Amino acid sequence: MxxxxxxxxxxxxxxxxxxxxxxxxxxxxxxxxxxxxxxDYKGLKVAPYSISVTEDEIDAKIQSILQNAATxxxxxxxxxxxxxxxxxxxxxxxxxxxxxxxxxxxxxxLTLGSGSFIDGFESGIEGKKVGDKFKLDLKFPEDxxxxxxxxxxxxxxxxxxxxxxxxxxxxxxxxxxxxTEYDTLEEYEASIEKEVYDEEEKTAxxxxxxxxxxxxxxxxxxKKYPEKELDYYIEFNSKQIDNMAKEYGMSRDELLANYxxxxxxxxxxxxxxxxxxxxxxxxxxxxxxEKEKLEYSDxxxxxxxxxxxxxxxxxxxxxxxxxxxxxxxxHIELLYQKVLDFILENADISGEAESK
Numbered sequence: 001m002x003x004x005x006x007x008x009x010x011x012x013x014x015x016x017x018x019x020x021x022x023x024x025x026x027x028x029x030x031x032x033x034x035x036x037x038x039x040d041y042k043g044l045k046v047a048p049y050s051i052s053v054t055e056d057e058i059d060a061k062i063q064s065i066l067q068n069a070a071t072x073x074x075x076x077x078x079x080x081x082x083x084x085x086x087x088x089x090x091x092x093x094x095x096x097x098x099x100x101x102x103x104x105x106x107x108x109x110l111t112l113g114s115g116s117f118i119d120g121f122e123s124g125i126e127g128k129k130v131g132d133k134f135k136l137d138l139k140f141p142e143d144x145x146x147x148x149x150x151x152x153x154x155x156x157x158x159x160x161x162x163x164x165x166x167x168x169x170x171x172x173x174x175x176x177x178x179x180t181e182y183d184t185l186e187e188y189e190a191s192i193e194k195e196v197y198d199e200e201e202k203t204a205x206x207x208x209x210x211x212x213x214x215x216x217x218x219x220x221x222x223k224k225y226p227e228k229e230l231d232y233y234i235e236f237n238s239k240q241i242d243n244m245a246k247e248y249g250m251s252r253d254e255l256l257a258n259y260x261x262x263x264x265x266x267x268x269x270x271x272x273x274x275x276x277x278x279x280x281x282x283x284x285x286x287x288x289x290e291k292e293k294l295e296y297s298d299x300x301x302x303x304x305x306x307x308x309x310x311x312x313x314x315x316x317x318x319x320x321x322x323x324x325x326x327x328x329x330x331h332i333e334l335l336y337q338k339v340l341d342f343i344l345e346n347a348d349i350s351g352e353a354e355s356k
Contacts, residue, residue, distance in 0.1 A: 025229045025282075032287040035226060036280070039219040041288060042346040046211050049204035053196045061192050066168050069179065075163040077130045083113035087125055088161040095152050103154070107161065118144075121156065133159045209340040212347055220284050225276060233275035241267070282332060288339045296334040304330040 081087055087110050093103030112122050124136040136156040140149045169175050173185055182188040245255040253264070261267040288294070305326050308318070315326040 025232050027226070027229070027283060027286045030226060030283075032283050032290075035223055036283050036287060037221045037223060038216075038284065038287055041216045041219065041343055043348050044212050044215050044343065045348045045350065046208050046344075048349045049201070049208065051197055051200050051204060053193050053200070057196050058189060058192050061196050062171060062189075065192075066171055066175075069175075070166045070168045072164050073167050075130065075165055079163070079165075080127045080129060081112055081125055081160070081163055082165075083126070085112050085163050085165045086110070087112060087163045089125070090159040090161060091156050093154050093156045095149065095154050100149065103156075118154075125158065125160065128160050130160050130163055133157070205344070208347070208349075209344055212343045213340060216284065216288075216343060217281070220280065222276070222280050222283075225279055226283075229279050229282070230275055233278055234271055237271045237274060285332060285336050285339050288342070289335050292342055294335070294338040294342055296338060300334060301327070301330060304334055 075081075075085065089108050089110055090106045091104060091108065093100060095103075110116060110122070110125070112126060114122070116122070118138055118140055120138040121136060124134075124138075128134065134157075136158060138154050138156065140146075140152050140154060142151045144150045176182055176185060176188045180188055180191075182191065241252060241255060241261075245252045248255065250258070256262065256264065256267050261270060308326065308330065318326050318329050
């Protein structure tokens with residue numbers, strides 16, 4: 001059931017699975033104590049965390065930085081191809097002397113070693129040079145997914161148009177001094193250790209918040225659901241299914257079956273559970289925020305909107321996916337973060353530390 005709920009909630013935003021798309025449904029006119037009974041949300045127990053950054057983690061981070069600093073080099077006609085090179089090729093395949101669907105392409109970029117083609121294709125290109133034209137006599141595997149091609153002999157005519165290679169810089173003092181503000185390897189690696197620590201600490205804190213939020217949800221009982229908000233979510237999720245079915249050229253029943261929702265009756269049950277969970281969470285957030293006088297500033301809201309837009313989520317996209325404008329979209333997420341911070345600040349962080 002939870003798997004199906006997660007699929008419905010395509011706008012899930014946070015560690016606890018809270019949808020940020022319901023904030024334009026206002027709870028301002030409700031006395032939420034009539035709808036939910038909230039027990040403890042202060043003084044909840046959560047384990048402390050312990051972080052120890054290893055040399056392997058520092059090395060892995062440095063290797064990732066080196067990979068990101070790699071440059072692309074155009075290979076000349078004399079340089080042989082090898083795994084990792086990207087070759088631009090034209091190819092045409094024939095089975096029993098006839099071309100087959102999907103067996104030909106021009107200007108195709110193939111990364112050698114990616115396993116994108118049947119056995120022998122990529123290895124047959126390794127060692128070839130730009131401008132080479134050659135044939136590859138191969139065989140489709142017996143378990144190939146196309147019934148008409150299983151086990152069949154195939155001949156590919158291949159031309160290598162161009163090739164590029166990623167050149168990863170060598171790690172050392174020159175790299176550090178030329179690309180960073182540090183003068184020694186020791187200083188640089190200390191900064192990498194701190195960066196890794198900060199990342200893992202952030203994850204550990206988010207895990208604490210997620211655990212605490214689960215406890216708060218468990219401690220909260222719903223007396224009744226506001227019909228307007230519950231009906232909104234049920235209708236919204238149902239329309240999302242219709243939109244997806246139209247986009248994929250499928251009937252509603254076909255989409256439900258293909259996405260493991262079962263039949264319409266099963267979807268309705270899943271949809272109701274999902275919608276009730278979202279309404280419960282929103283009411284709980286609003287309840288705690290009001291009781292503890294938690295608010296976000298106009299500047300925080302502007303920054304949140306800016307971050308969404310910079311990530312490619314403009315107002316039109318948000319509204320088409322959620323039915324909410326951008327202002328409403330960020331409201332519940334910002335308020336939720338304030339509530340999480342409050343719950344953690346007032347938690348009992350004791351007991352045995354949990355390592356990363």
